[in-house]
Amino acid sequence: MGGVALWPAQASAEAPRVDAIFSLLLVVSAVIILLVAGLLLGFAIRYRRGSKAPRGRLPAILSRDIEIGWTSATAFLALFLFWWAGAAQLAAVQPPPQALEIRVIGRQWMWEVRHPSGARELDELHVPLGEPVRLVMSAEDVIHSFFVPAFRLKQDVVPGRLTEAWFTATQPGEYHLFCAEFCGTEHSAMRGRVVVLPPEDYARWSHAQPEGDNLAQQGAKAFVALGCAGCHVAGGPVHAPGLAGLYGRQVALADGRRVMADEAYLRDSILLPRQDVVAGYDPVMPSFAGVASEAELQRVVAYLMSLREAATP
Ligand code: HEC
Ligand SMILES: [Cu+2]
Structure with missing residues (x-):
């Protein structure tokens, strides 16, 4: 160019x-x-020092009409700009x-x-x-x-x-x-x-x-490598919730709240397990903040999102 x-x-x-x-x-x-x-x-030019231009009060009518017109015109203009930019931002x-x-x-x-x-x-x-x-x-x-x-x-x-x-x-x-x-x-x-x-x-x-494996398949490997599978397995030594079908479902928490298990919830469950403890379970899950890399997190979350009810991890 x-x-x-x-x-x-x-x-x-x-x-x-x-x-x-x-x-x-x-x-x-x-x-x-x-x-x-x-x-x-x-x-500045018209009313410079020594000029003959008339000075004194502005006629009342003129000043009021100008004031009202100017204020409402700019208010409408500002509202229109706000609406237009806001609508575009919401679409984005x-x-x-x-x-x-x-x-x-x-x-x-x-x-x-x-x-x-x-x-x-x-x-x-x-x-x-x-x-x-x-x-x-x-x-x-x-x-x-x-x-x-x-x-x-x-x-x-x-x-x-x-x-x-x-x-x-x-x-x-x-x-x-x-x-x-x-x-x-x-x-x-x-x-x-x-x-x-x-x-x-x-x-x-x-x-x-x-x-290569797709993201969820890579996540299934990371799920084992990070030691998640050791707890989240049916009949395992630790009483931990099954994760199949979790994504998109409502979860009852120990403090009485109900939250939607969306992607952010899955992520937070891994990084901040104490924040949303599932009702009926002890808060024994360790935080994986600083343990799992960002790439591992993405893969594990993709894996959890791919789990349907049928396949029990
Ligand atoms: C020491 C055992 C243990 C390990 C290791 C463990 N978890 Fe957990 N996990 C739990 C327990 C117990 C709960 C339920 C209590 C809570 O919410 O903290 C839980 C809760 C969860 C939840 C929320 C479940 C729900 O029904 O809302 C998710 C998601 C989860 N774990 C994913 C993982 C992932 C991914 C890993 C590996 C990176 C992992 N866990 C490692 C024991 C464990
Ligand atoms: Cu940068």
């Missing part, structure tokens, strides 16, 4: 909307600044249910990406064109921020919690991926690229990746 690009490419369904809001804000701000600065300059946090779910880990100083097929990539993200993609992200060390300017997508990635973002790519091609949160000495090197492929090519790419 020659010269200076004023805008990054518009490569997602979200991009035109963000640009429209941004442009309107820019125009509105410019008009207000020019108006205020113009009046300031005009009055609600992925369609069929969205392709891709996991991202931010770590000093790289992006690690896992596809549902088990394919793994570093500092690269291949996505199919025209399909909604949902990113479920976590950080291993410090706060990072997943930033793809061409998609107008930026989301912080925070240790100890899951953050999500979604987009639908609308233009095939390669786009910059940045970390947009200062995260240490090599922050500026924490870059990558997003490759948008037509769906057939994405499927071909996905198949061409080294054969």
